[in-house]
Amino acid sequence: MGDRKVQWHPGFVAALLLEGGEEMSGALLELMEPVIQREVDKEREQWISQGIRGTVSILRNMKIDDHEIKSGIMEQYHLSEKAAEEYLRS
Numbered sequence: 001m002g003d004r005k006v007q008w009h010p011g012f013v014a015a016l017l018l019e020g021g022e023e024m025s026g027a028l029l030e031l032m033e034p035v036i037q038r039e040v041d042k043e044r045e046q047w048i049s050q051g052i053r054g055t056v057s058i059l060r061n062m063k064i065d066d067h068e069i070k071s072g073i074m075e076q077y078h079l080s081e082k083a084a085e086e087y088l089r090s
Contacts (some may be wrong), residue, residue, distance in 0.1 A: 053087060066088050
């Protein structure tokens with residue numbers, strides 16, 4: 001059958017929750033919880049990444065040396081050296 005990814009439209013899920021009654025809503029929520037959690041985690045990671053890139057940009061505008069920036073973001077955001085270097089390249 002293959003690995004097909006199911007994409008649920010939020011409006012469809014909301015309609016099922018509203019029209020399906022309490023029992024249906026509970027069952028659907030239980031099934032959807034891993035999908036919802038993945039989306040929340042992905043969104044959180046995007047916001048954190050955007051914040052780190054913004055931090056790098058601000059510090060560079062303040063003429064802070066990249067070595068100091070790398071050290072700072074590694075400490076503040078608990079990044080590996082490789083991850084910090086990727087932010088400096090982006």
